[in-house]
Structure formats: structure tokens, C-alpha cells
Amino acid sequence: MHLLIDDVHLWDGTGSPAQSKMSVEIRDGRIHWIGPASQWRGNRATVRVVDGRTRTLIPGLIDCHVHYSSPGGPEWIARFTDPLPEISMRAVELAETSLRSGVTTARDVGAPHGVSIRLARAARAGEIRAPSIRAAGTWIAHRGTYVSFARLFEETDELRNSIKMEIEAGADLIKVALAGWNEGARPQDAPDIPFDKKLLAVAVEEAHKAGFKIACHANDPTSCRIAAHAGVDSLEHGMFLEAGDLEAMVKNKTYLVPTMSVWDAMIYYARAVDWPETRKKRAEDLRQGSRAAVTAAIGAGVRIALGTDAGGGAARHGRIAREAELMVECGMEPRHALIAAT
Secondary structure (H helix, E strand, O other): OEEEEEEEEEOOOOOOOOEEEEEEEEEOOEEEEEEEHHHOOOOHHHOEEEEOOOOEEOOOEEEEEEOOOOOOOOOHHHHOOOOHHHHHHHHHHHHHHHHHOOEEEEEEOOOHHHHHHHHHHHHHOOOOOOOEEEEOOOOEEEOOOOOOOOEEEOOHHHHHHHHHHHHHHOOOOEEEEOOOOOOOOOHHHOOOOOOOHHHHHHHHHHHHHOOOOEEEEEOOHHHHHHHHHHOOOEEEEOOOOOHHHHHHHHHHOOEEEOOOHHHHHHHHHHHHOOOOHHHHHHHHHHHHHHHHHHHHHHHHOOOEOOOOOEOOOOOOOOOHHHHHHHHHHOOOOHHHHHHHHO
16 A cells, blocks of 8 residues: 555644644555655655645554453443353454544453453454554452452462463453452442452562563552552552552552543433432542542643543443543643543
8 A cells, every 4th residue: 555645734642743734655554754745756646645634643542441342331341241252243343443433552451251362363463453452361350359250369379370371361461450340439438458469569570570561450549549559550540549649650650541431421321321319429429539530640740541441331432532532621731632642
């Protein structure tokens, strides 16, 4: 393929100002040349030209938190237990949906039966239309605290073995969950969790020793505190982060992936399917808590990456633009939201 995107408004994703009247030449799927449109010296008769006037070109988007094995919606959690063939076919379809929304790279941070690992392999081999996928394989969680289809452990040796098994299965990163989903827990509901700071330290050590990054699901105050201080590479959700947690994240260079789209979707479905009033209020409380945490994280200088949690909550796939909008609503400058998304 020989392609010229001509006379386009170009933003390169580095934070530098956008440039007008630029052209980008692509050969065999790779960028060959970038420069002012007036300086391109190729033969227009031999190239497919895309008129870039009135358009803006940005890098492909990165969704750092998806679950292609579930479609999202009000019954998202049940979809993880569908028959394996159904989950597998759906994952292929949802990955293409994600690609069509502008996502060219994604982290699939948890799937049953190793579906995400096989999906990532198929994407790398060019067998499916999908983003480039970094797959975490199956969630790792302490027995009795998370979904039954996670890889469960009780003792330290079991935790180490669980991480090794995911790596051997072909995972690109490790995903641990400190506590169950339960739509988050408010401070007064904060549980004592068996996946404590000592065990998380073991998980971080084991993953890093093998050269792998580790993402940590934390959606209650206790989990957020443990994860923020543990040196994980990314903290997922984090709606109950406090000032000391944010300071630790800055020190440890831990990314926050807030997945704010989940709460928008939860509020929508709370009304659309007429959830009980107590559940509606809980969803609204969590949305406000998430926004407060993100606003504080922005002010504290925490590194933030965009992730929708599409499939892993009520959020649907293909809507990463809304996640960027939510960041701006929380005080992030638009260009920084785009940087976080690219």
C-alpha cells in the first residue's frame, strides 16, 4: 500500500503544537515521510491520495484497560462465564470494534480461559482485524475474594507459581486483583483483604524479576492504599486514592488508569434498566469518588493513562473518546488528555 495523507492538520502526540498543511506518506503500512505538504516530491499518479484539508491527524489511540471477552452492558460479569466458543468469537468482533474507534493498541487486562492471549497472538499474526494487543491472560487473585474464573491462590508459593504459569502461557503482563469487584467499596465499607501488602510485594518482585510489568486492580480504600505503595506499574480504577497514596505513586512512577467510563455507563444502566435506588446511589457515589481521585491525581502529578474498562464493567467497547472527555472534565488539559490516550 502506498498512501499520501495530504495537507492535513497534524498533531504528533508528543505535546508539541499541532502543525497545519502537513503531509504524511505511508508505504507498506509504515510511515515513510512526514513534512510540509509543499515539500512532498513524489508522483501523485502512483499513490492513493487522501485529502486532509479540514481534517486532523493524530496517532492511534491506546486503551490501557479493556476486556474483549465481555461486551459490557448491565450484565457484563455474567458474559465472562458464557461458553468458550461464544467468548472467543465475541472477542474477535469486539477487538475490531475497538480498532474502528481509533484504538490501535490495547491492554486486555483479564480474560477467562486464556482468551486474551490467543487473541493477542492472532492480532500479531495478522489473522484478525484488531489493535496490537498486550494481554494479561487470566486475573490472579486470592481465593475467596474475586471471581471464580480467576487464577486463585492462598499461599506465597501458589502466588509465585500463578505468575509463572501466566508467563508460560504467553501473557505480556501480569494482572492481580486485590479484592473483588462488588462495584467498589466506600471508605466505611473498607474490607480487610487477604491479598495484603506482603503478598503484593511478592507479586511485584516475581513479575519484575521475570521482566514483566504488573497491573493491579484496586477499587476499595484498602486495596488502593496497598497498591499505591507497592511499586506496581499501574493501578487500575483507584477511586479511593488519598494524598499519601498519590505521593507514593509519584515516587514509584506508578501509572493510574482510572477507567472513568465505567461509572458513566453504570449510571446510564441504573436508569435504563431501573436498578434499585440503593444501587443507583452507590453508582453515583462511586462516580463522584472517581472524579475526585482523578482531579487530585492530576494535581499531584501522577502519571495517567486512559483505559475504559470496556467489557470489565458496564462500559461498551469503542468509546475511548468519552474517557478522554472525562479527563478534561476533571481538570486535565485537552492536549494532556490526548497524550494520555496516545
